[in-house]
Amino acid sequence: MKTLVPLAAGLLAAAVLAPHAGAASDAPQPAPAAPVATLKVLASVPAYAALAREIGGPLVEVTTLCRPTQDIHGVTATPSLVERVRDADLLLYTGLDAEAWLDPLLRASGNLALLPGSAGAIALSDGVPLREVPVTVDRSQGDVHAFGNPHVWTDPLALRVMAAHVRDALSAALPDQADEIAARHAAFHKELTAALVAWLTRYAGLKGQPVVVYHRSWTYLLERFGLRQVESLEPKPRVTPTASHLAEVVEAMRREGVKAVIREPWQAPDAADFVARETGARVVELATHPEPFENGADLLAHFERTLATLAQALGVEPAPAP
């Protein structure tokens, strides 16, 4: 018995292990997988990075210059950002002078393929109908953008135009994968269009709702859904809110019945808190950039969250889905 048990155990072990040993030596080894060539795409803001991931999928390796919690006006050129620019094959940026810090980065990197106007630099605002295009431009108007309001990525409808640019740029850079890129783009385009139909239907109640913003970053989204931008806390673009201007804002909020003040996370809370306190409005903290970025920002979820948050703050009940 003493011998039979170990013998049985050994036979059992042999019976378990034998097939694997045989397989290791006899089965043909699979050929090593061919390395997948990925295109290094650099995006100025997280929204463009998300677009590149949607349409490029595993074909692209995407990095971004502006953090999700960072003001696009406040990106500082650092050696690590210079390195990202140097390594990139394709640059997705807004244009419209939105990224004034891009020039020194490009110069320091020496990556000529990404200079504005070259095939590797894609200005995603091309073809997007612009808002707030100034008739005259001078510094008395603050840090005004001469070509129009550059925060185009906040308009979900404009994403369709931008996605087409991304598709074209990726297809030009990866012609052998053009069909796959086109298919991914078509799928995203359909998903985005369906989402737009749903949002414009469900959040139709936002039309006419008055809001106040800290900086005019939300113009495109607000106009798309019919909200009224009554005032901004900045007296002029990128000029710190002043006491006298805030008093005017409070008066306007009371007159118009404004219930929400929209502030981005990187903007100092004092001014928004003050006007909200004076008028009983709610401060709504919303980032124009989608998060989480590192895990592949979901653009559509970002807009859904944004609209749902706005609706809740304004007491608007979403209509049933179409």
Added chain:
Amino acid sequence: MFRTSSVSRAAVRPSGAARSWPRALLVAALLTPMLSAQDSQDATVKELLRQLQVEREARLSLERRLAALESRLGAPDSDELERRLQGLVAPGDLEAAPPRAPGSPAFYNPAIGVFMDARIDAGNFDSRLGEDTDDFSLREIELDLRLPLAPFAEGVAIIALENEGGAFETVVEEGYANLDVGTLLDVDVDTTAKLGRFRPMFGRNNALHLHDGLQTNLPLAMRNLVGEEGLVGEGLALRQPLWSNAGQAASLDVAIVNGSLLAGHGSPLDASAEDAGTELTSDGEILVARASHYTELDERGLSDLEFGVSRLGRLAPDAVQTEAGAEIETTYWDFDVTWRSRDAEHGVGSWLVQAETVRAQLDDDGAGLVGEDRESGWWVTVQRQVSPSVYVGLLYSESDVLASDAEQDSIQPYVSWYADEFFRVRGAIEHLTQDGHGTAESFADANRLLLQFTWNFGAHQPHPYWVNR
């Protein structure tokens, strides 16, 4: 006695069964209507239940049929979605906008920025240090012109109109071509070059213009040992990134410039030569080099640390010499460290700490200027952003004085207010003491109030011009 027969009893009294039937009939008669009514209700309920069941089955059947139809149809197709979307947006919103014309018809003209820097200086520095102070002056106007010249080059010209005692002198502050060596020579290198007149990389701040600095003036040690306006020279500079990896980067800057960097442009050596009744000339070159290492201290890049080591030395004995030909050995060392931290949440509350030390090794070969002199100085700045547009800081500096045993120290609290990106007001108070050690006057009451007004206009200039933001 009377006896009845069983028959008679039976005949007289009915049997049990005969007695029950009537009762039953009575009960039946009484109950029948009730029972009939109950039966009727039951029937109605049953009928209703039956009908309900029929309707349920019909509904289920319809639902199954609808589901089958829907599964055959699938989600709305793309055309249907487009049609629906068109009905929800304004006419024309689905059309792409026409292409825009390239930036400006003047795109071959340089981007022009103008920087104006004015200062009010009130105190007793004039009597204590012999400086020309106690006035309001438009210190300088700088015209900054820059434009890409070619795929491998950018041209930069910075012309300064400097106030020299009320009269303005025009000087070329900087004029150089920025070259991408790899593209120019079609080689795979990351080297960039600067050719012309420029401010070489020596320490952390020499490359900055006065209006870009953290304070109104250069730190005391820089003023005493290097010059009131730092170092500007003509020559060639190369920048070579050494490595970069995951938030770290190192680079080397090397410049070969004419000896006039230290001779003949109002440097402290020049002042010593003037005191000695001579002038400095140059027939050789000076090498200026800085190696730096930059590290991001957290994954989000919100704080970083940079170290730098710089050396300045002559490449030829006659790089700096007197009119009489006495060659002056000049070697400078500089160590700098900068730590920055930015707030992630609200963009307010950044910290900047910067420290630097300069050491000068001079030997005038018996020419009577500075002798054999080892002079050094250091400074530290701590600055905090207290609101989106206001920064407060403190600068402390200690320094030797060239060709003297005197030592000075200076403390300067300051406040910078950025009214917007293009206009800044700065206020500072500088308190300076000097210990002459028997070779110069000692005093402890040199004070001055500084107010600086800086504004720029022209082409939108990015952040390097406001380095502390």
